[in-house]
Amino acid sequence: MIEELKNNYGYLFEEALLEEINDVAILKEFKADVTIIETESYIVSIPLLLSGAIKILREDENGDELVLYYLERGDTCATTLSCCMGQTKSKIRAVSETDVALLMIPKQKMSEWLSKYKSWQEYILQSYHNRLQEFIEAVDTIAFLNMDQRLLKYLRDKALVNHNDIISVTHQQIANDLHTSRVVISRLLKSLEKQSKIELQRNQIKVLEL
Template sequence: MIADPQQIDRIIDCFGFLRRKDPTFKRHFFQAASVVHLNKPQSICHEGMSCTHLALLISGTARVYKLGENGREITLYRIGRGESCILTASCIISNTPFPAIAVCEEALEAVLIPTAEAQNWMSQFPAWQEYLFGLISERLAEIITVVEEIAFRRVDHRLAAYLLKRAESNGSRAIKVTHQEIASDLGTSREVISRILKDFESRQMISANRGCIDLLDTRILSDQL
């Protein structure tokens, strides 16, 4: 149960569906909810586990990924403030095991809703139903994009787009990231990423140092797309 008024206000500020005028739903929500804190790189959920709670992030970042038989990772999506995990939501709705791996990427704070309540609210409260279905449809489009890029787009083109997007989101051309982290996000090997980055560097598009990549010429990098 969450009873602290300041904490309740913070949570309402994060999740728009709680701002709707439905005092009954709000009462049920905060009576069932609890708050958890996790630190990097703490595991959240393993593949094959039953989903006992749905986590709604107040702060921090979680990463959801698949691990192949060859040990290679592919990032499906990340979850940030005001978001939740669609795979957990779909597993709760369908009573199926979690099909991926979720880890804490940045120290996070989350609201936990027990599975039983999350299921019951689907038929009781339109605000909750709309939130979950909206979440699933939005994230599903992201996963389809990931699959399409892996299947049909060259790795060097994807890497150029990845670097430009990271620079834009960070507001800086200096990107703090390792070759392995990029490989995991793009679903390829570290060796492939290192080879392409070396080529980019030889063409003076980037400058690569340990744990950091500086974008020197975004125009030429954009031509790779």
């Protein structure tokens, strides 16, 4: 596992920290579309993403969801970090967008390494900054973009994290992620196709403008 660690985090962390991560981390793998973290669950480990992409969602009291942002290789989840520090329950749900491999770090190591390794401190602070920017972007998207613009951004983001301009997703799944109805999504997808921004295929969508 140490070689995979070096390939993914060698440019961020010093050798001693990589060795410690290798000693305490548990490798976990998930197939696509598997819930990794449930809302209202206690967090006992910090994830370091080795490969794949994870979708972070917020769920309301009725069970409706909204996609906030994606995590990719080299990322960790700031919300998870906050829960570990504050010993509070998770307010998000994390679902594997693709097949995922990640390392689970015991939460007590987070504070220990903050004082021990400057690279870890910088990594955690940068992770908080990145996630804050994505939260702001998510709020701006909801507040200032029309649904057709939100839909196109959603499709582009999904294509980018999957590294593929062809997306396998149903209209209902998109509706769930954007907190709207399938009828609205179907109508807007046809409109985007007429504008030559996407191409609708059988059970797939090709994004023409990334």
